[in-house]
Amino acid sequence: MALTAENLKANDPDLINVESFRRAMLNWYKENARRLPWRAVFGDKPDPYHEWLSEIMLQQTVVKAVIPYFLKFTELWPTIHDLANAPQEDVMREWAGLGYYARARNLHKCAQMISKEYQGKFPEEEAELKKLPGIGPYTAAAIMGISFEKPSVVMDGNIERVLVRVFGHKKPVRESKKEVYAYAAHLSEGRTDYPGEYAQGLMDLGAMICTPISPKCGMCPIRAFCKARSENIQETLPVKAKKISRPVKYGTLYFIENSKGELLLEKRPGTGLLGSMVGVPGSEWMDKPADIAGKLEKFQINHTFTHFHLILDGVSLSEKDKSVMADKEYFWMRPDTYGKIGLPTVFKKSIKLYLQLKYKDKWIL
């Protein structure tokens, strides 16, 4: 039997009362909503451009990290047409530091499609939204609910955690996504009463009250509905799959200066890790350290990505060594401008360290 909201309802007599749950959520949200630059006041709809931009930025990260980026983007590009017409390198430069750079490439592509093929207006159909680059199930549902106030089942990480606790769901979430989705569907499918405010309320609750660690159940507006709380197991939910340890990778970064004291940088290829971003040139990143010990003066840079730790040797090469840049797109940069050109964190960190060592004479160049 397919697991749908209807089946779930039929199967479980303990399922909570949808009307009173939503009323509790909406009442709480009305008084406690976070005031965020992309949000409208309760009952109003935000500009779809702002809503979409914020949702793309918020994927895989948190509100606090996004706010300055959102303000900068909307200042530079007040409409989606402005963003569509911006050079890609400008968009990547402004995105630098936010991570997951494919999001920025898809954001730009999506802006161009909306600007040119949709006359600057986001489609108001979930299926149409999901066809656009960078818009998946979550973002499509969020835009439908929040910008258009149409019924939608919004499921992001915050809402997932809240609902897993409310329903006392004890299976590992990764292996039971459909069941968890059915909880959300049970509470919001087809609902026309403030769908956007309800979704944002659950997200704010997840961010402020129903936090991953030490949830503040005493302040929770829906504690009366919460099965995990009634069993005092809220701290143990959601059940995670066991985590894997991160491997270590090794590589070399080449710091090459010309006679003007400028540093050689590259534009990275458009796909893969840190794709389309500016970076310090270097070797491939391998599973074992390269054997350059004793051959060159070097210093070490450590950085952790999602899936591996990276240990880099920084070495100084002379301008004639720029043959290592064959087939690559490179350019020169004044070292003191490195903070302004939009570098991924690993390269920003590397150049900072390079300059510190150089100017303290701890490293002979």
Add this chain to the structure above:
DNA sequence: AACGCGGGGTC
């Protein structure tokens, strides 16, 4: 279905 993809917040 599994994997690749960053960086910041929290304890």
Add this chain to the structure above:
DNA sequence: GACCCAGCGTT
């Protein structure tokens, strides 16, 4: 310093 978190596209 270790651990925690989290959507979309690709394969």
